[in-house]
Amino acid sequence: MENVDVNAPISIFHSDYFSAEFMKSMRDLASLSAVLKDLSTEKMYDSPMEIIRFLNIIQLLNTASLGIGDPIDHEDTLYYRYRHTYENDSEPPTLQYIQRVLHILERNNWVVKQTRQIKLMDRGKRMMDGLIRMGNDALAYYLQDDIGRSLFQARRDAEISAAYDDKGISGGNKIASMIYNVEQAVEQLENRQLEFLADRNALPQLEKINQLMLGLEEKMTERLAQFQTIEESLVMSDLMHRGTAAITKGTTLSLSVLTKYVRFVTMQLTPMEEAISPEKVRNFILAMYNPPLHSNIPTAHDIFSFMEQNQYEEETFDGMWMPVKFAAPIGHQDINDAIHYLATYEPKREGDIIDREEPEYREVEMVGDSIEEMFEQAAWQMTKAQIDTTKIESYLDDHGESEIEELIVRASSNKWHDAVLSMLAVSALTSSKKIDRSPKAETANFEKEWEWINDDDKRYTIYKLFSDD
Amino acid sequence: MTTNDIPYISSLAMIDHLKGYLTTEEELAFMQLLFSSSASIKGANYGLRRKELEKLLGIKNDDNALQSFIDRVNGALNRYFKIIYDERRDRVVVMMRITAKNAKSTLSSEALAILLYMFYQQEVLGHEFTLVHQILVDFGHESLNANRRMKSNIDQLKKVGAVEDYEASSEEAYQLTTIGVHLFSESFLRRTVEFAQETKLNKEEVMKFFNRYNLHVEEDKE
Numbered sequence: 001m002e003n004v005d006v007n008a009p010i011s012i013f014h015s016d017y018f019s020a021e022f023m024k025s026m027r028d029l030a031s032l033s034a035v036l037k038d039l040s041t042e043k044m045y046d047s048p049m050e051i052i053r054f055l056n057i058i059q060l061l062n063t064a065s066l067g068i069g070d071p072i073d074h075e076d077t078l079y080y081r082y083r084h085t086y087e088n089d090s091e092p093p094t095l096q097y098i099q100r101v102l103h104i105l106e107r108n109n110w111v112v113k114q115t116r117q118i119k120l121m122d123r124g125k126r127m128m129d130g131l132i133r134m135g136n137d138a139l140a141y142y143l144q145d146d147i148g149r150s151l152f153q154a155r156r157d158a159e160i161s162a163a164y165d166d167k168g169i170s171g172g173n174k175i176a177s178m179i180y181n182v183e184q185a186v187e188q189l190e191n192r193q194l195e196f197l198a199d200r201n202a203l204p205q206l207e208k209i210n211q212l213m214l215g216l217e218e219k220m221t222e223r224l225a226q227f228q229t230i231e232e233s234l235v236m237s238d239l240m241h242r243g244t245a246a247i248t249k250g251t252t253l254s255l256s257v258l259t260k261y262v263r264f265v266t267m268q269l270t271p272m273e274e275a276i277s278p279e280k281v282r283n284f285i286l287a288m289y290n291p292p293l294h295s296n297i298p299t300a301h302d303i304f305s306f307m308e309q310n311q312y313e314e315e316t317f318d319g320m321w322m323p324v325k326f327a328a329p330i331g332h333q334d335i336n337d338a339i340h341y342l343a344t345y346e347p348k349r350e351g352d353i354i355d356r357e358e359p360e361y362r363e364v365e366m367v368g369d370s371i372e373e374m375f376e377q378a379a380w381q382m383t384k385a386q387i388d389t390t391k392i393e394s395y396l397d398d399h400g401e402s403e404i405e406e407l408i409v410r411a412s413s414n415k416w417h418d419a420v421l422s423m424l425a426v427s428a429l430t431s432s433k434k435i436d437r438s439p440k441a442e443t444a445n446f447e448k449e450w451e452w453i454n455d456d457d458k459r460y461t462i463y464k465l466f467s468d469d
Numbered sequence: 470m471t472t473n474d475i476p477y478i479s480s481l482a483m484i485d486h487l488k489g490y491l492t493t494e495e496e497l498a499f500m501q502l503l504f505s506s507s508a509s510i511k512g513a514n515y516g517l518r519r520k521e522l523e524k525l526l527g528i529k530n531d532d533n534a535l536q537s538f539i540d541r542v543n544g545a546l547n548r549y550f551k552i553i554y555d556e557r558r559d560r561v562v563v564m565m566r567i568t569a570k571n572a573k574s575t576l577s578s579e580a581l582a583i584l585l586y587m588f589y590q591q592e593v594l595g596h597e598f599t600l601v602h603q604i605l606v607d608f609g610h611e612s613l614n615a616n617r618r619m620k621s622n623i624d625q626l627k628k629v630g631a632v633e634d635y636e637a638s639s640e641e642a643y644q645l646t647t648i649g650v651h652l653f654s655e656s657f658l659r660r661t662v663e664f665a666q667e668t669k670l671n672k673e674e675v676m677k678f679f680n681r682y683n684l685h686v687e688e689d690k691e
Contacts, residue, residue, distance in 0.1 A: 146607075195594070276662055276670070276678045278593060284665030285589055289582040289608045300581030303660050307569035318656040319569035321551065323515045323562055323630055323648050324503060 011170035031108040032127050038104045053093050055135060056086050057101055058128045061111065065120040072118045075099050147192070150185035151212040154178045158219040179243040182216065185209075186250040193257055195278040206261060210254040217247045380432040389425040389434075393464075396435065401463035403443050405452075414448035426462065437462050490541040498525035499542055502552065503563050515630050515648065516562035519554070555647030558633075564651055572657075576629070580622040583608070584631055584649060585661065591645050592680050598635035598642040655681070 063069040105111045110124025144152045161174035291297035310316040395411040412418035429435045437460040528534040587599045631649035635642040659675045
């Protein structure tokens with residue numbers, strides 16, 4: 001990386017993927033998931049109790065390592081301390097379970113079991129801290145009502161950003177996230193103004209929202225001001241515009257709802273007593289969708305069941321309205337038509353079908369060279385390319401037939417190397433059936449440099465075979 | 470097609486009553502309307518288009534005549550059927566009343582909760598549409614497969630024609646149809662709100678809350 005800014009925060013996204021530190025940090029996360037995976041059973045998602053038990057154990061280990069609690073020497077200590085500390089857990093984990101958890105933690109290098117003490121490794125400490133923080137954050141988030149949530153998250157983002165970014169460690173896109181959350185909250189607030197106005201109980205909530213907004217505005221301008229000094233102004237200026245816009249809108253909106261609300265209440269002080277609270281209706285509808293087990297919230301079907309009891313007049317009768325749905329009757333004529341259609345179905349076509357003449361195929365016998373001959377010819381051509389047979393051939397063309405010795409000497413010369421070449425040519429011509437030989441009793445002697453090994457070999461007449469080329 | 474094909478009607482003494490209200494053409498138009506509201510093949514296209522109905526009735530662009538026809542049929546049969554005119558989709562549909570017991574087998578309770586939510590948003594708060602994202606956020610996105618579950622429930626609602634896609638929005642959104650608006654009975658709404666408030670309520674107040682006041686008065690008059 002060139003031009004490293006001193007202020008650039010430490011971030012995994014901009015670090016060297018092959019550095020040892022980077023690898024270690026990624027492996028930390030892998031070990032986190034390994035622990036969670038080893039722990040999770042089929043039902044983990046549906047049994048939050050299992051998770052809190054695990055966190056309880058971690059918390060015990062953590063406090064012991066911080067020196068708040070006494071050190072833990074082995075599993076039994078942990079087991080009894082758990083029962084003692086978390087008295088509200090009606091089903092504390094068994095010793096086996098604790099052993100299993102410790103085993104998993106040990107395998108992933110979160111703890112070391114020594115003879116006299118169970119000690120936390122650095123990795124374990126950081127991971128445990130992270131997990132517990134995550135859990136607490138989530139709890140704080142869910143404790144807010146749904147408008148408060150976005151705002152809460154926004155404030156938390158601001159805090160995290162202050163905790164991290166200022167220390168030179170990237171907290172992620174916290175500023176952007178903060179602004180996004182504020183925007184969401186403002187939008188929610190805008191959409192649900194009507195409910196707040198109609199609802200008598202909304203005053204404390206509105207106050208809270210307004211408080212949050214005011215606090216947030218301060219925090220946010222403070223955060224954004226910090227970023228002004230850094231050279232990232234191009235990216236930041238966009239965010240800053242969005243942020244200030246969202247905050248301004250939110251604050252004015254919450255203030256205006258508040259004043260409207262006050263006026264509304266003073267105006268209709270009495271009749272509101274009887275009226276329906278939209279907020280309650282809304283929350284009830286949301287709860288109806290998937291009411292938790294053992295709750296007293298009825299589903300839509302439960303309400304129907306309730307109506308079946310007919311406590312109000314004609315309730316049973318007034319169940320629901322549905323669009324009419326009669327099955328259309330099918331007459332016998334329709335069935336006949338359908339069968340006729342299927343039986344006589346012909347695909348649609350355009351225009352008349354033109355009869356095309358069928359091509360006639362005849363068996364044709366090839367008259368001429370057999371394949372074998374063709375191959376031989378080709379082989380001959382190749383042979384010819386290597387062996388010069390022209391002299392022999394032209395001699396035979398001129399003289400018709402001749403004795404072999406005469407042919408060899410006359411066609412070229414009486415030198416022995418010419419004789420070798422000529423013999424090669426004769427044998428090539430013979431093998432490709434261009435010439436043949438017939439035995440001859442008397443032969444003439446020609447003057448030559450060489451002798452036959454077997455003198456009988458020369459008693460042949462060579463003649464040309466009929467050839468069609 | 471004869472009235473025998475519709476067992477509900479022939480068994481109702483009300484049909485005699487109806488004769489006094491309707492002319493022969495109107496009676497035929499009503500029967501046609503019942504029949505055309507049926508064909509499930511048409512998907513969400515229940516009922517007749519206004520033009521088609523007007524042709525059957527022998528009127529043209531006559532709001533009063535159409536309204537009078539609807540009012541008279543509804544007046545006579547409001548215990549069993551109601552005719553509604555969906556201006557947005559240009560359809561006249563017949564809806565049938567179902568007892569509380571049978572209502573349970575029509576739509577899942579989750580689908581009903583979603584419909585109720587849209588109904589609340591669009592009828593009480595006056596929103597034009599409901600974003601899918603918002604339903605997901607509000608109805609427990611924490612559960613497993615939340616999105617798939619929600620979609621299949623909305624599909625049920627689409628199948629009976631209670632909601633339709635809202636095209637004008639850049640995000641995925643739904644809008645109630647007239648069927649959706651009329652689906653919940655007054656007793657059901659009253660019970661629901663009573664549960665929400667944890668107190669007994671006057672039916673009229675509930676109707677006022679859901680902006681159904683006019684409707685209620687009209688039915689009372691009959």
